[in-house]
Amino acid sequence: MATVTYDKATRVYPGAETPAVDKLDIEIADGEFLVLVGPSGCGKSTSLRMLAGLEDVNEGNIRIGDRDVTHLPPKDRDIAMVFQNYALYPHMSVADNMGFALKIAGVPKAEIRKKVEDAAKILDLTKYLDRKPKALSGGQRQRVAMGRAIVREPQVFLMDEPLSNLDAKLRVQTRTQIAGLQRRLGITTVYVTHDQVEAMTMGDRVAVLKDGLLQQIDSPRNMYDRPANLFVAGFIGSPAMNLVEVPITDGGVKFGNSVVPVERDAIAAAADKGDKTVTVGIRPEHFDVVNGEGGDSGKKLSKDEAAGVAVTVNVVEELGADGYVYGTADVGGEKCDLVVRVSGRSVPEKGTTVHVVPRAGETHVFSTSSGERLSD
DSSP, X not given: OOOEEEEEEEEOOTTOSXXXXXXXXXXXXXXXXXXXXXXXXXXXXXXXXXXXXXXXXXXXXXXXXXXXXXXXXXXXXXXXXXXXXXOOOTTSOHHHHHHHHHHHTXXXXXXXXXXXHHXXXXXXXXXXXXXXXXXXXXXXXXXXXXXXXXXTOOSEEEEESTTTTSXXXXXXXXXXXXXXXXXXXXXXXXXXXXXXXXXXXXXXXXXXXXXXXXXXXXXXXXXXXXXXXXXXXXXXXXXXXXXXXXXXXXXXXXXXXXXXXXXHHHHHHHHHTTXXXXXXXXXXXXXXXXXXXXXXXXXXOOHHHHHOEEEEEEEEEEOSSEEEEEEEEEETTXXXXXXXXXXXXXXXXXXXEEEEEEOTTXXXXXXXXXXXXXXX
16 A cells, blocks of 8 residues: 655646646555545646656656656556546457456466455455456446456555446445545545535545646535535535625625624634635525524524515425425525525525525635635
8 A cells, every 4th residue: 555645736728728637736644545536627637647647747756655657657556447438349258357367467367366356346346257258237337447446456546437337326326435435445535526515525634726726625524514616605505605795894794684703713714815705605505594583493583684685585495304495585686596495395486585594604705816715
């Protein structure tokens, strides 16, 4: 097993004006499962391919353990890669596909067979070893690709969107299997996905990239609770965090008819930048829906609070235990879209109006000008 280090690693494609990956600095611990996530074109796959040796590193270094592998060919890096399209040989059986790299390396047949059978047992592929890939489902093919990586016993697993060709149900099932398998094997893993739900449910840590720049690297829980900037706040979470620009007022920020208390340091930091507004982030589950004098939380609210923000319900998603209201509100004279989680037992009708109040202590404050986080 081994650590992985990106030391200010940069990749600039020929003819490009800006780097695809710009001074990437990440240290991945031995046995860690790190997920690189971000929108299309953010540099996540390029970062993985740099580690694999499939892309040049123009500046900086990449190390696996104590070895500088920046300019080593892929075959000398002791890595195994799982691709989006499986990359199986159609004319070979499952067993031959899984053992092919070992065969090329000159490993004895008996040893190859044992390693293949051991991997097949882990992946529940034993009864499929004599089949060709065309006789397998998408999920089974992906497990074969995993098996091919496992038998090589590499120092590092690299996975490039391995689940994107699977249907939704199979994707959920397979991501659980991959995460469990990685923990069982203890092999350092770098995993690329554009699906932030996948990232949050699989990784020990998540690294968010945008335009080739690392925005934040943290545990899934910390990233959800304390996004470093507006981009991460809007990207991590499903449904996404509500982000609303609001004026600064005495004691907090004005949100509709309510003054929402926020940290004085955050307001002071915004004032130091000359900002008259801040951008407040509120997760859909951190609104109280209020009617008259009471709300879902059972607390008594003042008349100003009870008025809250009037949200016109446009769409309702009913998920059983709870639901999501997608609506429009007037905040500070500007129309904005809001998403509010509600109880599945009291879902409002489309076209009605509900009043919501952000919960104190559950708001996130960002600089409108720079996008950086201001609240602790």
